[in-house]
Amino acid sequence: MLDKNGIAKRIARExxxxxxxxxxxxxxxxxxxxxxxxxxxxxxxxxxxLGMGPFPYEGEEDADLINAGKQTVTLLPGxxxxxxxxxxxxxxxxxxxxxxxxxxEVSENGDIANxxxxxxxxxxxxxxxxxxxxxxxxxxxxxxxxxxxxSKLLPACTLPLTGVRCVKKIVTELAVLDVLPEGGFxxxxxxxxxxxxxxxxATKGKLIVEGIIPEMEI
Amino acid sequence: MINKVVxxxxxxxxxIHDGAVLLVGxxxxxxIPENLIAALVKKGVKNLxxxxxxxxxxxxxxxxxxxxxxxxxxxxxxxxxxDEFERQMLSGELxxxxxxxxxxxxxxxxxGYGIPxxxxxAGFGTExxxxxxxxxxxxxxxxxxxxxxxxxxxxFALVKAWKGDEAGNLIFRSTARNFNPLMAMAGKITIAExxxxxxxxxxxxxxxxxxxxxxxxxxxxxxxxKRIEQxxxxxxx
Numbered sequence: 111m112l113d114k115n116g117i118a119k120r121i122a123r124e125x126x127x128x129x130x131x132x133x134x135x136x137x138x139x140x141x142x143x144x145x146x147x148x149x150x151x152x153x154x155x156x157x158x159x160l161g162m163g164p165f166p167y168e169g170e171e172d173a174d175l176i177n178a179g180k181q182t183v184t185l186l187p188g189x190x191x192x193x194x195x196x197x198x199x200x201x202x203x204x205x206x207x208x209x210x211x212x213x214x215e216v217s218e219n220g221d222i223a224n225x226x227x228x229x230x231x232x233x234x235x236x237x238x239x240x241x242x243x244x245x246x247x248x249x250x251x252x253x254x255x256x257x258x259x260x261s262k263l264l265p266a267c268t269l270p271l272t273g274v275r276c277v278k279k280i281v282t283e284l285a286v287l288d289v290l291p292e293g294g295f296x297x298x299x300x301x302x303x304x305x306x307x308x309x310x311x312a313t314k315g316k317l318i319v320e321g322i323i324p325e326m327e328i
Numbered sequence: 329m330i331n332k333v334v335x336x337x338x339x340x341x342x343x344i345h346d347g348a349v350l351l352v353g354x355x356x357x358x359x360i361p362e363n364l365i366a367a368l369v370k371k372g373v374k375n376l377x378x379x380x381x382x383x384x385x386x387x388x389x390x391x392x393x394x395x396x397x398x399x400x401x402x403x404x405x406x407x408x409x410x411d412e413f414e415r416q417m418l419s420g421e422l423x424x425x426x427x428x429x430x431x432x433x434x435x436x437x438x439x440g441y442g443i444p445x446x447x448x449x450a451g452f453g454t455e456x457x458x459x460x461x462x463x464x465x466x467x468x469x470x471x472x473x474x475x476x477x478x479x480x481x482x483x484f485a486l487v488k489a490w491k492g493d494e495a496g497n498l499i500f501r502s503t504a505r506n507f508n509p510l511m512a513m514a515g516k517i518t519i520a521e522x523x524x525x526x527x528x529x530x531x532x533x534x535x536x537x538x539x540x541x542x543x544x545x546x547x548x549x550x551x552x553x554k555r556i557e558q559x560x561x562x563x564x565x
Contacts (some may be wrong), residue, residue, distance in 0.1 A: 155428065168561040172491075173358065173554035174502040180356040180409075182561040190544045191502055193509050193537075194355070195437040198430025202448065204383070204468065221453075232417070232426070233408035239429030239456060243449035243472075274453035309368050 112301045112328075117251050119144040119328045121210060121281050124249055125151055132156065132201070132241060134211030135179045137251040140213045141210055152188075154206050156237040158197050161189025163196035178237065196262070198237065202244045209245035211238060213277075215267040218279040218315035220289040222250065242273030254282035254312045261314035263295055269294045271312060285309045286326060287317075294318045299326040329528045332496035334545045337367035340519045344425025344484055346373050347400075351436065351480065351511040352380035353487040354391060356557045358391050359504030361488040363521050363549040369396055377401040381432060381482060381507055382547065383413045389553050394422070405429035409557070428456060431477050433510055438479035440513020447474035488549075489538070492522035493531050496540030509538045518542055521549040 112120065118140035125131060125145055132154045133139050142164075145151055153162040155177040162177060163184035171182040185191075200206060215223040222242055225235040242248060255261055263280065280287045286299040294316040297309060300323050310317055334340045341364060344350070348485050355358030368376075369392050376399050381400055384391035393399050401423035407413055416422035427435075428450040438446050447465065451457050452473045456515050461476040487508040490501035498520055502507055520538075525548035 155503075157358075157506055165560040165562045167564050171556060171559055171561060172502065173526075173556050174504040176356065176358050176503055178558070180358070180557040182556060182558070191505060193505050194429065194433035194507050195510050198433055201430065203448075232414075232424075234404060234406035234426045235428055235451075235456075236406040237429040239428035239454065240448070240450040271454040321374060 111304055115140060116328060117281050117283060120286065120326055121144070121249055121251055123328070124279070125149060125208065127151070129207040130160070130205060130207050131208045131210065132152055132245075134209075136212045138210040138212060139179065141251075154197075154200070155183070156194075156197050156201065156241070158192050158194060159183070159185065159189065161186045163189070183273045193241070198229045201240055202323060204244060204246050206245065208247045208249065209241045211241065213262070215252055215262050215264055215269050216252070216277050216280055216289070217225050217264050217267045218289070218295055219293045220275045221267050222272050222277050223267040224272050226270045228270065238272050242276045245276070247298045248277050249279045249281065250277050251281055254284045254309075261312055262294070263313045265315045284312055290318065296320070297323050299324055301326055329495050330540070331494050332540060332543055332546045333494050333525065334547050336547055336550065337521065338370070338429050340364065340521075340545045340547055341367050341371060344371070344373055347375045348373065349377040349482040350379065351482045351485040351514055352378050353485070353506070353508035353511045354389065355381050355503065355506035357384065357389050357555050359488050359500070359506050359508055360384070361486045361521050362552060364486045364519060365389065365392055368393060368398065368478055372396070372398070374398050375400040378481060379403040379432070381405050381429060383407045383410050385557065386412050388553075396430060397421070398532050401425070403432070404426060409431070433507060435477055435480045436510035436514040438506065439481070440510065443474055443479060445476050445478050447476055449474050451475055455506065470558040480514055482514065483516055485518040486509040487512045487518065487520050489520055489522045491524045491526060491531060492543070492546050493526050493540070494528045494546070496520065496543030496546050497531055497536045498522070498538035498543060499531060499535055505537065512538045513542045515542075517544045519545045521547055523549060523552055
């Protein structure tokens, strides 16, 4: 079973040289720590940065320079700054190659819910609806089951949707799964020490298991 | 040169009335018009509709206008990190409309470009799309459903820039740019507060982000706290 860093490390392998990538808040943010040497990627932050760098050294924080999670950050050589309309313009026009974000639920046809729990939590969608409606490639980083032990990979989402038929790949603490265009979660890899049986038990939506499922390399 | 300079925040907002619809720049607490918000609190205008990406925190930004119950309705994309906001929303005291961030930005841009409506895929198939006109388009070789969204109509835009000149030309700094140039373009009357106000001719015309035609009033803010919401740092090795 993977911890949060393990999930991030596995997702980092999906990041290819030359990509522009948008990382969501939470586990997706950790992905930046595991991008291998020699792979050049540019991180986009939807509040208006291309070329986002690491957190600043203590004493060098700049109130005018934050990421989409409102954290102080830095800029790398070659970075640029733009307004919010251009930021979502480059997202809609699919100039951004890969979007990695968290989810509360994903359905077997690729619907995603991650912005609202009626009666409990309403913080808003921020840029998530724009990102999932337009991104070429969306990877979801999340826990396979919620705190109550219920599967988050479902036949249909129960929470208000963020987007429809958009998720292509999911990486959880148990597995890597592809969401098939015709519907269904196709099991691609098992986390170290996790059995196919365990993944079946934790997946409420349609799980497709074909052949021998390899253990992930991370 | 048409001189847009006003004395201070109080003078700049003198005609903002009860029930006004305001566009308020900033992302989180970054690039917010601190002095204009303080002046609105002092003036005590009520029943405001504020269109702003976020709602500030309990004791800063638009949170200050929530504390004094001056806001009737918020149109935002993300409103976490504000307990008083949550309380007013759940009790029904405050009307809240949540919309996707890119839609919010583009509704400002379109207002400034004179385009009344546009299509975006964001929110199709979700509750954001309920009751909205939709249409299929093939774009870049992909057929998709799009929602029609309208340009914002508002009474005033309150924005914050780094530098500005007497003619109302604005330059923003770093990610404090965010929604500010878009809202500046969208306002029927746009009020800009700047950290440094300079004589016309000082800023290089090639460097201007927002041309003065979009700005009706400009002043240098008395002081800037520029509060950081999430101070994150790394250790020096």
